Amino acid sequence: MSKNNKLSVVMYHYVREIKGSLHPGIKGLEFEKFKTQLDYLQSEYQIIQAEDVISSCLNGSPIPENSCLLTFDDGYKDHIKFVLPELKSRKIQGTFFPPAKAILDRELLSVSAIHFILERCTNYKLLLEELFDLCISRDIKKELLSEWKITYGSTGKWDSEPEPALIKRLLQFVLPERIRTDIISILFEKYIGQKQRDFADDLYLTTHDLKIMLADGMYIGSHGYEHFWLDRCSADEQKEEIINSLKFLTQIGASTKDWMMCYPHGAYNSDTVKLLDEYNCGIAFKDSGGETILDIDRRYDLTRYDTNDFPQ
Ligand SMILES: [Zn+2]
Numbered sequence: 001m002s003k004n005n006k007l008s009v010v011m012y013h014y015v016r017e018i019k020g021s022l023h024p025g026i027k028g029l030e031f032e033k034f035k036t037q038l039d040y041l042q043s044e045y046q047i048i049q050a051e052d053v054i055s056s057c058l059n060g061s062p063i064p065e066n067s068c069l070l071t072f073d074d075g076y077k078d079h080i081k082f083v084l085p086e087l088k089s090r091k092i093q094g095t096f097f098p099p100a101k102a103i104l105d106r107e108l109l110s111v112s113a114i115h116f117i118l119e120r121c122t123n124y125k126l127l128l129e130e131l132f133d134l135c136i137s138r139d140i141k142k143e144l145l146s147e148w149k150i151t152y153g154s155t156g157k158w159d160s161e162p163e164p165a166l167i168k169r170l171l172q173f174v175l176p177e178r179i180r181t182d183i184i185s186i187l188f189e190k191y192i193g194q195k196q197r198d199f200a201d202d203l204y205l206t207t208h209d210l211k212i213m214l215a216d217g218m219y220i221g222s223h224g225y226e227h228f229w230l231d232r233c234s235a236d237e238q239k240e241e242i243i244n245s246l247k248f249l250t251q252i253g254a255s256t257k258d259w260m261m262c263y264p265h266g267a268y269n270s271d272t273v274k275l276l277d278e279y280n281c282g283i284a285f286k287d288s289g290g291e292t293i294l295d296i297d298r299r300y301d302l303t304r305y306d307t308n309d310f311p312q
Contacts, residue, residue: 003062004062004064005060005294005295006292006293006294007048007056007063007067007294008067008068008291009071009285009303010068010069010070010071010304010309010310011071011287011304011306012029012070012072012073012083013028013072013076014029015028015034015072015076016028016078016081016082018031025119026116026119027115027158031086033312034082034307034312035086036311036312037307037311037312038090038092040310040311041070046066046067046068047067047068048063048068048069049093049219050069050093050219050221051219053067053283053294054258054282054283055258057282057283057294057295057296057299057302058258058296058299060296063294070092071096071097071285072094072097073097073223073262073287074097074109074112074227075098075099075102075204075205075210077203077204077209079205079213080213084213087218093217094219095218095219095220095221095260096210096219097223097260097262098205098220099224099225099227100225100244100248101227102203102227103204103205103206103210104248106204107196107197108188108196108197108200110171111172111227112200112203113188113196114172114184116188116191116199117184117187117188118164124161127163127167127187128163128167131167131170134186135179135183138182138183140179148166148170149166152166152170152174172229172265184196207251210254211253214252214253219254220249220254221262222245222246222248222249222260222261222262223245224241224242224263225241225244225245227265229265230264230267231267231268231269232267238272239275242275242281246259257282258283259281260283260285261276261281261285261300262284262285263284263285263287265287266286266287266288268284268286273300281300282299283299283302284299284300284301285302285304286302286303287306288303288304288306289304290303291305292304
């Protein structure tokens with residue numbers, strides 16, 4: 001009999017009661033739909049534990065046919081408020097990837113700030129014009145903006161319209177960091193009417209929350225420190241990201257033996273892989289690619305499904 005090494009890893013971000021909430025437009029999974037999806041996954045798959053996935057990948061120990069791992073990115077409060085009680089009542093484990101800085105410093109990640117600005121905005125074309133005006137008043141040339149519009153304006157996996165795709169890319173990595181941070185904070189205060197720090201405090205888990213989740217048998221892995229696109233960082237910057245995220249895991253009492261990495265934005269390069277090996281990382285996940293094969297040679301290149309790939 002051949003030994004199974006195929007695994008379906010499902011990726012979640014926001015899981016909450018969305019309809020009728022303060023942020024009804026947030027792109028996340030409605031809690032009711034999460035429960036329906038768990039019913040489906042539990043009937044079609046065997047939900048296995050992070051520790052079994054690590055040892056299967058590194059030592060070749062078998063996992064059941066139709067195995068599934070549940071993963072939750074970005075350290076949202078949703079994960080203790082909605083996800084944890086549901087997983088506990090079903091006696092299944094979740095794997096959580098919180099970005100350390102958001103948890104420790106209570107600072108809003110730019111990726112989260114952008115989600116909520118777009119959530120609140122009803123006219124993406126106007127928002128893009130506003131963003132361009134803010135860029136021009138910061139000495140970004142009109143010609144450069146037109147170039148960016150062409151280079152970064154294509155629709156992506158997550159956005160079917162060009163404007164939100166372009167807004168996200170400009171604010172995530174195209175604009176110089178200082179300008180980006182400054183513009184995000186202006187747009188955030190305008191659209192959300194709240195300081196980013198106060199908002200972050202409600203949005204992210206605390207170290208105390210994470211300790212509770214660990215005590216309840218959940219698994220916690222690294223999602224970097226600042227949630228940087230690692231492929232856009234120097235090797236030294238990446239090293240710092242990894243060291244600091246490991247310090248964080250130690251601080252909350254999570255295991256750092258054959259630890260798990262989840263690349264922020266799914267991005268990494270050959271320096272990342274060298275560093276993961278040097279720091280004894282067990283396995284590492286991207287943010288797409290569907291079904292994964294647990295094989296030691298692919299251990300830093302494991303793929304995942306999105307929750308939207310399964311019935312909800
Ligand atoms: Zn992330």
